[in-house]
Structure formats: C-alpha cells, structure tokens
Amino acid sequence: MRRRGMCVPDAHKEGRPPVARPGGPALLLAFGVSAVAIFALTLDERVASVLLAACVAGAVGLLDDMRTLSGPVKVGLLLAASLPILLLQTYNPHPVLPFVGHLRLTVIYPLLVLIAIPVTSNTFNMVDVFNGLVSGFAAIASIPLLLAFVVMGDWTMVAVTAALFLALAGFYPFHRNPARIFPGDSGSLAIGAAYGAIAIVGRVEIVGVVALIPAVLNSFFVLSTIRGFIEHRRIKKRPVKLTPDFKLEASREKDAPMTLTRMMLAAGPLPEGAIVSSFLILEAFAALLACTTFAMVWWS
C-alpha cells in the first residue's frame, strides 16, 4: 500500500509517519467471507441484509476515502445502505422496550430503519479518530448483541455477530497504537452499517442503542457545537491540540467542537494510548448497561 501511495500521515505521532489506508476492504472481506458462508448454510435473508448493508456503506466509504465527500452527500448516499433491510423486509416493526413490551410501529418503523443505518455508520465514523479506537470500540459494542442472541437462542445471528466481532478482533492488532493500518471511512462506515443492521434484523435495537451511548453522546456534542453535518476533516477548529511532547490537550477555544476526547482531557494532557484506553473503559461500561437493558427486556 505504501508503494502505491495509499498512506496517510499519523497526525498524533512524532514525524507524522505514513500509515496504510484504507483497511476497510480487508475488514469487510474478513466479515464478508464468514457472512457468505453463514448465508450459504442457513439461507437466512437477515444475513444477506446485514452483508449488503455493510457492503453498500463500505462502498460509500471507499468513495469518501478516494475523494472526500461532503457531509450531507455522504449521509444521503448512506441511505442506500438501509435499502437491503427494507427491500428484503428483514425487519420486524414490533421492537421490544423494557417496562413497555412490544410496540406496534407499522408505519414509522421503516422510516426509522431508513435513518438508522446512516446514523450508526456516522456514529462509528465520528469515533474513528485515534489508533485502535473504532475497531476496539465496535468489538466491545458487539459483545452485548452477541450475548443477547445467545440467550435468545438465535444461532444465525450469534454466528453473524461473532463474524463481525472476530473480524474486528483480527483487525485490532494492526490498528492499535502505534497503528500500521487505518480502516478509513470504508472501514468505519461498514462497521457501523453492519452493527446497525444486526441490531435491527436481530430485534435487539434498544440493546444496540445503549451500547453506543458514549459514541452517540460524542456525535451529539460535536453536531451541537458545529451546528450541522460537516465532514470531520473539514472542521477548521480542532477539539484537541498536540503538545511538544506528543500528548494531546483540550483546546481552550470556545467554538472548537466539544467532543468526548476534549472532555476526557479536561484534567490535563494525555498520550493517545491513554485516551483510547479511557474510551474503551467507557465503552465497556456502556456494554454492561446494554446487557442490563437486555435483562430488563427479557424479564419484563
């Protein structure tokens, strides 16, 4: 990849060393091969929906990796990633909520599916800012889904979620600090689409949402400060600054985007690895809450 010029500088390291990008196609291939095998064995259309959603989002991401797309265009194109779920009708418009039970959302649910995949894709895309973060974050976030499917006895979805988890776990050693490869938008968008699609077709929507709370908060804080969909590389004021000893410190500019990282750095500068560890600890906590939510759904 280096010979072909498919490298980008690692902005948080001394000398900004070049790192291969995009790793998304490799990640998608690892997940895709397993998903195709599961589909061949089960002929379950839900597996096809998840795979197609991830492929469409991955293709949009690849386009974005090659020529940066504007925020609204990217969100618009990502609507297409929801279509496999809608066209194959692999959704069930009766989601279950704790203390409420089954809901009847026959009309509104397809609309929610249409926006859910762009939302999850962009949510993962917005946490892809440090070495090893998005792959580690997504791997931890997929554990509550995996456990939920085991309890439900939905073995097809167990296999699909395990395929995603293992693809991420296999990618993580190359992506962790110091990274040898970046997933790029093709990777982060595909991960987000696969995650969202698994939560929808597996009927564990609320568990999926709760596991993503730290990333959702991060996205909300960013969107509320920059007031709109702007491609993250085009945000002029950065939420964090690099210190001379290559640590990250919170920006003191009031109109810089408010991100979870900026909040994490409120107590002082931290090295990149420490920030990623903090994010993963926070995500593990959210995964625990997601498991609790599933228990509440299961027993209510």
Add this chain to the structure above:
Amino acid sequence: MPAKPKVLMSLMVIVAASWVILLLSAYLIFAVVTPLAPPQGAPYSVELAYAMGKALLALLIMGAWLYSFYLLRDAYARLTALNETPISSASRQTHDANTEA
C-alpha cells in the same frame, strides 16, 4: 494509563444518566403518551385534538431528552470541579458575555 479516575467516573455518570433518561423517555412516550385515547364516540375534532396533543407531548419528551445532553455536559464540569473544562453551551456563553460586559 487511562484518564484520571475522577474524570472517568464522571464520564461514566454521564453515560449512566443518559441511559436512564433514554429508558425514561421511551417509557413516557410509549407507555404513558401513546395509550392516551379520547372517550368512545367522541367527535372527530376531539380525536384530532388528542392525536395532535399526543404528537406534541412526544416531541416535547424527545426535545427534553436532547436538552438533557446539554445539561449532562455542563454537569460534567461541576462534577469534576474542573474550572477549565471547555463549555460552549448557550447559557455559559450568555454568562460570559454578561460578565465581560
């Protein structure tokens, strides 16, 4: 070494609070607002008023849920007692502008 325990604990409190608010909002919308129904045989205008009222209430709850994110962010600064925590909420900006004036 991850971030200081105080910072991590505060962020965990924010995540836990968001979780509680999310479940509470969903409960209020789907278990309290949605089942509201006009008395049987009520005229069409009453049914319409009920439907609009329910939609408005649901929007209000969702709005409050989103607003809670701002409140949580600002509460973070108080929880950590870090005066230098960057805050860009409208209330803080108004406060700063008034102070400068």
